[in-house]
Amino acid sequence: MKEFIDFLSDYGNLDQQQIDYVTNKATESVLLKNEHFWEAGKVSQYVGFTIEGVLRVYYYNNKGEDITSYFVEENHLITDWENSDGSFIPVANLQAITDCKLIVFSKQDWKEISSNIASWNNIIQQVITKHKTEKLERRGSLVSEDATERYLSFLQKYPNIINRIPLSYVASYLGIRQQSLSRVRKSIR
Amino acid sequence: MKEFIDFLSDYGNLDQQQIDYVTNKATESVLLKNEHFWEAGKVSQYVGFTIEGVLRVYYYNNKGEDITSYFVEENHLITDWENSDGSFIPVANLQAITDCKLIVFSKQDWKEISSNIASWNNIIQQVITKHKTEKLERRGSLVSEDATERYLSFLQKYPNIINRIPLSYVASYLGIRQQSLSRVRKSIR
DNA sequence: GAGAACGTTTAACATATGTGAAAAAACGAT
């Protein structure tokens, strides 16, 4: 739990009583490789925080291809958020790529926390905004780069995961074929 | 001003006194084609809201190419926000593509508003989150699509601007050359 | 430790997009 409390303290202050209260609602939990934290179209029942492991967000495009759109690393809040149409149903899947250790809250407990701690919504809002900003910065430049540049950007922006996840997911994230990624990697060595 | 007040009312309620107060701080202003609302590296002095016209966000990549990363349409709040490194200095430029009619607030007045209207920060935070969500949805899929698919996505996601802006900006936004965009458009007719 | 399943690389060829230059079309000012 310490990881999560430390994480929150970057965004707002909680006193000891509040920390105990939040800690009490939290469950430490494991998500095994390939298991899903949530699936597209299904209302999600939990809010999570990653302590260990890597996850990916993916969806199926209109050709039925599995497209990875983000990676989720350690120390990251996992919560659904409002889509631009106002709904809260996830449009993509969230799946563990490696075995993961998570802190999990039921939606009900989460709501209870937010009604009992006045600053909670504000803190979480800040976290979400920051996560979105990071996503935009990571993904934004890819489209105007060629395959080599995309891979190098990836290495810079996700420096800690290249050796822990299958390259097929990386290729998909970069919008190129795995064979092209292989070519790029060869040319760089 | 009505446009802006209507826009805000989607995110929170303001009473007549608050509306009058905000209206008082606002200036209606014009930004001519090719003029900048802000430039990369320079702290911005204003917050704006678009009533008429189209703007673009662009930056120069490491080859010196001018890359358009977003278009800004009518009824859109224009404000700098915290970068993921905590700074507030814009990393990109914001330029009018057509003559624009804007509502403008000085940063100082904007701060005053936010300290006098309790719900203000929350409202603006919601607006920013929504704008970011839209950006992610618009930009997200491009990288895994080919040139034709990118152009068709663009037409869907920005249905109102294709006839008002140079195609060179569209091509840059899509991550393809203008000649390729021309090919795509020909093949679609 | 053998076999299966999974992940990665390589190759030959097909296709899409980039490049550079020029023509054509649209737009603006006089």
Place this chain on the structure above:
DNA sequence: ATCGTTTTTTCACATATGTTAAACGTTCTC
């Protein structure tokens, strides 16, 4: 209307990436 400017299209050729198939490597399971 006309000229000059900007924008868009077209073309021939170069290059990058996709496609299909196979080989190679690694990890997991029994």
